[in-house]
Amino acid sequence: MSTTTHGPALSPAAQSIERHWQEMAARRRLYTIGGIVFLVLAMGGSLWFANASNAGKFFDRLPYFFDFVGQLMPRDGWEVWRALFDLPSPYDDGSLKYNYPEGRVYLTETLYLPEYFYKMLETINIALVATLVGFGLGFVLCFLAAANLTTRRWLRFFVRRFMEVLRAFPEIVIAGFFLAILSIGAVPAIIAVAIHTIGALGKMFFEVVENADMRPEEGLRAAGANWVERVWFAIVPQVMPNFLSYALLRLEINVRASTIIGAVGGGGIGETLRLSISQTHEAKTLAIVLLLFSTIVAVDQFSAWLRRRLVGDQAFEFGRGG
């Protein structure tokens, strides 16, 4: 608007440029303000809607929230460790709340595994089995989906869509379906996580394969090798480090996923945590959270270290879901 400038008078051409610039700046400002107003409105509407449809209203529940946090504090500093290692508690009153040795898993007459360590082990094994199965099947499928190895367009299309369906299908539905058939336990969780892993790893794998160097493959083709031999001796050695590193990344994600599936009936530590929180067993809850936290950190660190050894400093997109 304010075209009155204090400097020397501008030539008509310069004035035109100046006016043009002003216009663009104004439009840009308008877009920015419009975007912010839209975001604020959407955010306000969202929060209002979430609050209105929640079981308890935010400001009504806030005091309870602090009460809950206060309740979660254990009686003394050692209580969490007692809960974690199944040591008898001085507060034991016969109820489940302080009866830590209840869930011990005896390996021999005297040697036992504390309950939560056993459950954590179960969750890690769910993730590990699911990752291995997903790796195996994703490995087989990815070569059929790669454009440089599979010339049949319909096969590629079919395999890719198949992997997309496996990936996009909510894990929780697969878990629920197999829980109905196999009854509650770890196997439905393994199946659900594995099916998702096949799709997720398969997609990453075929992208790696499509970027592979094709010269070894051409050499083998010239020597008369068949398709399996070409893939096995020319492509696999190139892509294996990347495959393994993606699989490790998946393992991190799967440890979290199998905890979540566990909380809805898939066994493992997730279920124990859900029960313990809903029964307000504060020391047990904190012990499980501590264990879960340190396990997740340890798995993340281990996998990051191994990945760095496998593929050097090649960066990975940091991702949790998907």
Add this chain to the structure above:
Amino acid sequence: MAHLDTAQTRELIARHPQVFAGSMRKRVTGWLVALGIVFYFVFAWSFFSIGQVVTNANWNIAGGYLADWVSYEVRPDIEYRDGYLKVSFPRFSPLGENPDPDWLTRRSETVEIRAESGNAEAGATPSAGFLGSLPEANAKGGSGNFLGPVGDAAESAAAVGDIPNAPAPQTTRREEAVVEASVRFSPQSHVDVAPGLVSVTRGDETLVLDIAGGERVEPRGALPAWAFQREPGAKVIVRFGFAGRAEIEGDEVKIRRRFLGWENFFFDTRSPFWGLSAGEVAKIVLFGERLNPQKSNAALAFDNFLNNADWQHGDVWLKLLQTIVMAFAGTVLATLIAFPLSFAAARNIYPSRAANFLFKRFFDFLRSVDMLIWALFFTRAFGPGPLAGISAIFFTDTGTFGKLYSEALENIDDKQREGVRSVGASPSAVQRYGVLPQVLPVFLSQSLYFWESNTRSATIIGAVGAGGIGLKLWEAMRTNSDWENVAYMVLLILLVVFVFDTISSTLRHRLMWAKNR
């Protein structure tokens, strides 16, 4: 290059084995890894007792559950009485009240009936009507079909031929009643029921069964492969593949007839629009007389659709909106909080090692305490609902964004910052003009990416009580009979995820394009 034939090659290899053999370690590692994996699977097999779980599984119902995703069953019962039959449909049959489907043919005759006490109950009240909301209607609508098809006595007697309500108790009376019923499963397969005698035809095979003494089922001749009887005299189950099955028991024949499709998807049986074609509904909505004086036909149709008792469209959509809101609000809040904190965590922006370290560990903590733990925690604190979901996503993603943003900040080009600082700009101006233009596209693109993946996560954490469609999905699965509703919700979720994927990746591409220009 000299050409070698096979014999020469072999000789060369034999002469220099150490060159061609490869190292021992290389050869053995692959086998060891494979062996290790095999052993691990054997361990896992016993650890999770997979064999036992799989053999104990109820694989028979798996097919039924899968078929339920895309089809529905109609379950009439045909009871044998003294010399006649009573055909009844369950209370909430997908065919509505008084169904007379063309695959179930009945032949009526006038027979002598001994009246039973309790058969002469007063006429049923009409069901609650279409205005009642779902739970009320379910509670009230119950009296409708208590005796099977009851309703207009005249209509019932004329068309259907079931026993109408007896006007007064008496010992015997002459009534029109069904004496023969035939259920068609396919053009060649049908079950014919008469009092005391059931004959099943499947293709060119026919199985005739006698009902002896009103309790024992005795097949004439050997059972074909598609029929099953646990022990002599017990019920016989005959299967017709996808079309359904029939259970022939000592006192009745239970029919399970399966049809492809989602039943009553638009209007349930209590709606006045039920069973009409789209054209008919449009005609009523546009030109018809008001069915309900209080509201227009369009509003009535919409209301009926939303409150459909079988599909609960209104509730499902509301829950889906909750999930979307959870992902959106959680991501936006996390972005807003992580944005200033990441400046304090970045080494090159805020030169205090202690603060950098503290903030980075804080982000790690938020991220590593999993979304599930936060979800359970906040569900307990705020009560089940989207507030818990928003808070869980907000806490986890503040950690994630903090880490990603501070890494992006540490990788910026320092020249721009120096340039702005060299002209004497204030510290906040240095951040605004020297740093922000470099990182804002990256920040936004990462937030968008997580917005998209949070839409998926929000579904899953919903199932532990954090609100949204996850909980509804989980409840539908736990009943084991609403798999078609599960299919509907999964389709909606896939659609929403697809739409948000597209929006987010379009925006991200535009952002990155703007950045790289």
